[in-house]
Amino acid sequence: MTTPRDPDDGIRDIVDADVLKAFTNPLRSRLYELLALDGPATVGMLAERAGAAVGSVSHHLGILARAGLIVEAPELARDAREHWWQRAQRGIRWSADGFADPSGREIADSLEAQMLDQQHAQARAWLAERDERPDWADVAFAHQSRLWLTPEELTELGEAMAEVLRSFADRDREGREAVLVWARAFPNRP
Template identity: 45%
Template sequence: MHKSSCGSIVLDMTRDERPARPSPDPAHGVRTITDAKALSAMANPFRSRMMDALKVDGPSTASGLAARTGQAVGSASHHLKVLAEAGLVAEAPELAKDRRERWWRLVDPGTRWSRADFASDTAAVTAAYAAEALTVQRQFERVQEWNGNAATVPDWDDAAFATQHWLRLSPDELRVVAEEVVDVLLRWSRREVPDDGVERESVFVFARGFPAQP
């Protein structure tokens, strides 16, 4: 069973017209996506980047997200509407200075999905593969961007890491490894960042484990 998880994206309305909210994961507060509409909404590079920006920087307006992702404000507004209809973002009216200003936030701190949940729905399986392909593409684009810039920030270059291992595992043991890795990352992502004057940046960490041959 293949599962994908995004901390974003992990992935945060008129209730009677929009799809049911994804199911929450009681252990981590991460929602399991169970409808194809949400997967299709995430399988778009601009919308994926917008969700990442909301995760890293917090609530924003369409104009703020447009500037962050290099698109027109009208395009950003359209993508926000798609994400809202899929139950992935919601308005944050408490942040608006007037009635014309619209702020948006993620509904959930992270999302996950399993292709097995959509086995009987061909369109949903296609959407799941598209969302996963985009996730992988973005992960390795970030690696390439970092490799191109690492030499300009020597302190971060020294701190950054990459690791890979060949393990001999059963499916159940791989599930345990996954839970342990996710628990470590969740602990760091949920910590209260100290107000100690130390300069911090957003740091991207991703991990994958799957059967393979040398």
């Protein structure tokens, strides 16, 4: 079952496997994530934050730009030599079921596995540092529930969770820290 999408929510539905393929490189995923976290940036700024060579970052930004995932922000440049980049959309989404071509499905599945590995690494990094962040350690949480649902009810749950997250998404960044929230829901027999 496909969830109805709001065409004006600023989120791009990716249905082209070649566009999705741009994210299969971990550095490109990281660059897109940095633009989401910190906003527009120059190649040099992104290279420093990602710990990568300027030439490599420039190359990968070109691939993201050709895929329509990022765009230049010329209004931020101080002169013609300075190039700023920003995300082209507020965010992206895709579904492996959205690709009729088996190779597109394979790319989507591979990217989802890569993202799951990154999420697990980020959770492990948090566990390693949480004692140094007592203000956050008291409020960070993990939640797991075993629910008995139909596919329609799982769709309803996903939409309700997305609505709650959207209600927090556009808050001013001042005085706030980036927080990773992820949830997975799937049929599972213990």
